[in-house]
Amino acid sequence: MKPAVGFVGLGAMGQGMALNLHKQGLLAAVWNRTPAKADQFAKESGVSAATKLAQLASLCDTIVICVSADNDVLEIIDALQPHLRPNTLVIDCSTVGADTARTAAHRLRSREVSFLDAPVSGGVEGARNATLAIMVGGEEAAFERAQPVLRAMGKTVTHFGANGAGQAAKATNQILCAGVIQAVAEAMAFAKSEDLPLDRLIDTLGQGAGSSWYFVHRAPNILRDDYPPGFRVRLHEKDLKICRAMAARHGVQLPLIEMTLVHYRRLIEQGHGDEDISTLFRLKDALFVAAKESARSPDKH
Numbered sequence: 001m002k003p004a005v006g007f008v009g010l011g012a013m014g015q016g017m018a019l020n021l022h023k024q025g026l027l028a029a030v031w032n033r034t035p036a037k038a039d040q041f042a043k044e045s046g047v048s049a050a051t052k053l054a055q056l057a058s059l060c061d062t063i064v065i066c067v068s069a070d071n072d073v074l075e076i077i078d079a080l081q082p083h084l085r086p087n088t089l090v091i092d093c094s095t096v097g098a099d100t101a102r103t104a105a106h107r108l109r110s111r112e113v114s115f116l117d118a119p120v121s122g123g124v125e126g127a128r129n130a131t132l133a134i135m136v137g138g139e140e141a142a143f144e145r146a147q148p149v150l151r152a153m154g155k156t157v158t159h160f161g162a163n164g165a166g167q168a169a170k171a172t173n174q175i176l177c178a179g180v181i182q183a184v185a186e187a188m189a190f191a192k193s194e195d196l197p198l199d200r201l202i203d204t205l206g207q208g209a210g211s212s213w214y215f216v217h218r219a220p221n222i223l224r225d226d227y228p229p230g231f232r233v234r235l236h237e238k239d240l241k242i243c244r245a246m247a248a249r250h251g252v253q254l255p256l257i258e259m260t261l262v263h264y265r266r267l268i269e270q271g272h273g274d275e276d277i278s279t280l281f282r283l284k285d286a287l288f289v290a291a292k293e294s295a296r297s298p299d300k301h
Contacts, residue, residue: 002025003026003062003149004060004061005026005028005060006031006056006060006062007021007030007031008065008066009032009033009065009094010030011067012124012230013066013120014032014127016130017127018047018064019128020152020153021152022047028048029048029049029060032049053079053080054082057088061088062089062091062149063088063089063091064153065093066093068094068238069094069096069238070100070242072094073094074104077090077104077107077108081107084113086113087112087113089113089114089115089145089146090104091115091116091118092104092115093134093153094119095119095170095174095242096119096242097167097246098168098171098246099164102164104163105138105163114138114141115138116136116163117137117164117166118134118135118136118138118150119134120133120134121170123217123230124230126154126155131154131155132154132155133158133173134156135167136150136157136158136160137160137161137166138163139162143159171242174239175254175256177214177236177277178236180212181218181277182256182263184215185222185280186284187210188281189285189288192285193292198219198222199223217230218230218278222278222281227275227278229275229276230276230278232273232274232276233264233268233272233275233280234268234273234274236264236277237261237264237268240260240261240264241261244258267282
């Protein structure tokens, strides 16, 4: 029998994920903190829009959460908890700390409810096309039970261990993203300073050894000088602060994280916090612009 899935959080990622669950005949109801989003989704899909989380819990045996922050996840868990039936499965696809995942699992255990931390990667394209990479932490039995739901949203679904392991894997991914965005931004600013045709460069290097998903899908933002929010600067900043805290528990400070957080704070101060992280190019390009202007200035000595 197919699970009856409730979906919480219809943001940039959640919209596509919920729609793919609906396409597979799994979605029973949705809930969003801003009711208008849930109502619009219901109008377009025919799926019920729950007015309260308690109603969602009564309609569903599986609940998927996709929200922005640790406190949001725990607030939703606490609101759902009194209304969840035993054997309900809760799958959290948000990006939060590993400790938050373990706390959520602990709070639900007394209700005989299984919890999986299952953060995702692949951007809005992956959410829309059901090609997300999904990193899962939790009990093996819950992971196996969740397969129809997870496979409806993602292409690569991997179990990494107990609760918190999924979030640790996602934190690793976010550090990789920081490295890639730094490299792409610097390389493209360098290429621009060399007056290279950036459209041809993107096409060519996209087939080379230095290419990546990020370069292929986000370098065109730089070409257009337009940075629509595939992954907002503010959200990656939040994720890297999680990575920083996790590394600090080992007594380690990672230079890449620290540098990127400094750059993101500068972008947010300049009003670019809600743009895609490819907007980091602005800071790298500014280095070449400043150097060129300095070279043109008369010698003050």
